[in-house]
Amino acid sequence: MADSSLFKEFAKGTVKENPLLISLLGMCPALAVTTSLTNAVGMGAAVIFVLTMSNIVVALLRKIIPDAVRIPAFIVIIASFVTIVDLSMAAWVPSLSKSLGLFIPLIVVNCIILARAEAFAYKNGVARSIMDGVGMGLGYTLGLVSVAFFRELLGNGTLFGIGVLGEAFKANSVLVMILPPGAFLTLGLIVGFMNRIRRV
Amino acid sequence: MGLLTLIIWTVFVNNVILSQFLGICPFMGVSKKLDSAIGMSAAVLFVIVLATVITYLLQFGVLVPLKLEYLQTIMFILVIAALVQFVEMVIRKVSPALFEALGIFLPLITTNCAVLGTAIMATQKDFNLLQAVVFAVGISLGFALVLLLFAAIRERLDLETSTPRYMKGMPIALVTASILSLAFLGFSGMVKM
Numbered sequence: 001m002a003d004s005s006l007f008k009e010f011a012k013g014t015v016k017e018n019p020l021l022i023s024l025l026g027m028c029p030a031l032a033v034t035t036s037l038t039n040a041v042g043m044g045a046a047v048i049f050v051l052t053m054s055n056i057v058v059a060l061l062r063k064i065i066p067d068a069v070r071i072p073a074f075i076v077i078i079a080s081f082v083t084i085v086d087l088s089m090a091a092w093v094p095s096l097s098k099s100l101g102l103f104i105p106l107i108v109v110n111c112i113i114l115a116r117a118e119a120f121a122y123k124n125g126v127a128r129s130i131m132d133g134v135g136m137g138l139g140y141t142l143g144l145v146s147v148a149f150f151r152e153l154l155g156n157g158t159l160f161g162i163g164v165l166g167e168a169f170k171a172n173s174v175l176v177m178i179l180p181p182g183a184f185l186t187l188g189l190i191v192g193f194m195n196r197i198r199r200v
Numbered sequence: 201m202g203l204l205t206l207i208i209w210t211v212f213v214n215n216v217i218l219s220q221f222l223g224i225c226p227f228m229g230v231s232k233k234l235d236s237a238i239g240m241s242a243a244v245l246f247v248i249v250l251a252t253v254i255t256y257l258l259q260f261g262v263l264v265p266l267k268l269e270y271l272q273t274i275m276f277i278l279v280i281a282a283l284v285q286f287v288e289m290v291i292r293k294v295s296p297a298l299f300e301a302l303g304i305f306l307p308l309i310t311t312n313c314a315v316l317g318t319a320i321m322a323t324q325k326d327f328n329l330l331q332a333v334v335f336a337v338g339i340s341l342g343f344a345l346v347l348l349l350f351a352a353i354r355e356r357l358d359l360e361t362s363t364p365r366y367m368k369g370m371p372i373a374l375v376t377a378s379i380l381s382l383a384f385l386g387f388s389g390m391v392k393m
Contacts, residue, residue, distance in 0.1 A: 024370055027228065028313050032221035075281060079274040087270060102317055105273045109313045111225060180219045181382040188367075188374025195366035 006131050013135030020143030021194045025112045029103045030144055031183040037160045040148035042096045044141025046089065046104060050081045051113050051140075052133035058121040059129035065122075074117045075108070082107045112140060150186050151177045203334045205391050210338030212387040216314055217346045218380060223314030227347060228373060230305070232358075237351035241344035243305040245337070247287060248318050251280050252336035255319040256329060276319050284310045314343060350380065 019025045026047075033039045057077050058065075065073045086104045089097040097104065107113065116136055121129040152158055155177030157165035176182050216222050223244070230240045255276050263269055288306045292299045309315060318339045322332040353376055357363075363372050 024228070027224040028221050031224060072278070072281060075277055076274065079277050083270060083273050086273065102320060105320055106222075106313045106317055108273055108277050109311045109316050111311055114311065176382070179385060180221070181378045181385065183221065184374050184378035184381055188371045188378065191374065192364075192367045192371035195371065199366075 006127060009128050009131040010135035013132065013137075013139040014142060015139070017136075018139040018143055018194075019112045019115075019136055020140050021146070021191055022198075024191065025115060026110045026140060027187070028106065029110065030147060031180075031187060033100055033103055034144055034148040034151055034183060034186075035155070035178050036099075036152045036158075037145060037148045038096070039099055040144040041141065042089075042093070043100055043103065044137070044144050046085045046100075046107060047110065047112070047140050048134060048137030049085055050078065050107055051116060051137045052130060053081045054078045054113055054117055055121040055129040055133035056126060058117045059124060059126045062122050070118070070122065071114075074114055074122075078113050078117070079108050112136065146190055147183070147186050150190075151182055155179075155182060201331075203331070206331060206334050207338040207341070209391050210335060211342040211345060212384065213390055215342045215346060215384055216318075216339045217343060218377070218384045220317070222317040223312050223343055226305075226308060226312050227343075227350065227377075228370065229308075231347055231351040231354055231373075234348070234351045234355060236305075237347045240305045240308075241340070241347050243309060244312065244314065244343055245340035247280075247284060247306075247309050248315050248340045248343075249333060249336045250287070251283055251315050252319050252322050252332055253329070254283065255279055256322055256327075256332045259323045272320070272323070276316055280315055280319070281310050314339065346380070346384075350377065353380070 013019065017023060020027070020030050029043055029047075033043045054074070054077050058074060061073075061077075082105060085107070086097075089100070089104060116132060120132045124132070149159070152160075153165065154174045157163055157170040157173050163170060174182075177186065210216070214220060217224065217227050226240055226244070230236045258275060258279060259269075259272065263272060263275065284306055288299075291306075318336055322335055325335070327335060354373060357372060357376060367375075
């Protein structure tokens, strides 16, 4: 019984309560870094790490943190893990760190992480908070990847930098998909499509 | 670079919302009514300029001399959160009327990535203090311009009945933002940075 409820915490974030495509949280990086699948996966990994670690620490400290100062406390916890990710990425994957740029430190103000700390980890135990963090993080990554898939495929004719649509397409690609308007368009259409299949 | 160039670059060419994707949450969240868009723009202008000045001084007065640059993210977000609280308290005491108008937008600004984004960018671009201030003003004006344009469009959009049900609300707003962003692409190359 306990296992199935743990799995439920994990599964809800990926599809039913997908933070990006259903709840529309964390749209800034979803628009900015989805020009290629590599960037989307890198950003997703960073968010999974920060979200899971901050959920763990918030769940561990939830009885110690006073109610009145919980938001500043969450922000300090989140900012510490973001700094860890920022420095690690700059050290080990400098090219990825360069292309994600400003949006790595901006994970601090990504609403998903603060929302999960406040709405879930502050009220639940460590095991459930880990499942919630990983599930929500994966769901967000899934959202980023689905936006980046269309943008990179149509805008550049490649997936993960490997040409799939041939040289002729690449020479005449739909360049606007890589540019800012393509980001808004793709996300809008995917969210509309999700509404359609959920019959909202 | 010239200050006027900097303003044109931040407002039109490299608009904070439409080409840098900062502050999308308030852009989508409070652009349903023109009144609240005006309130939000004013609050953002106030906080971004103040936050950029303080974080700029903090970065080059404290963090760089002490070689503590790696604390940038933590320090900046704390300063911004404290600043927003402080501004809220001051406005409540000094001008209750202004507080009525801006009150509900101020707490939202802490998690507005345009504020932290501008503060970090201003320290990375070799600006002097005056250029940093102008940069912050330009960013806020660009934010206000697009927010107001978009709020006016959305008020009309809500009356539109031919939108399919599943595209109503956020999806159609995003598609509209895409068209607006396409229009702003026309400014690219107007000034060189």
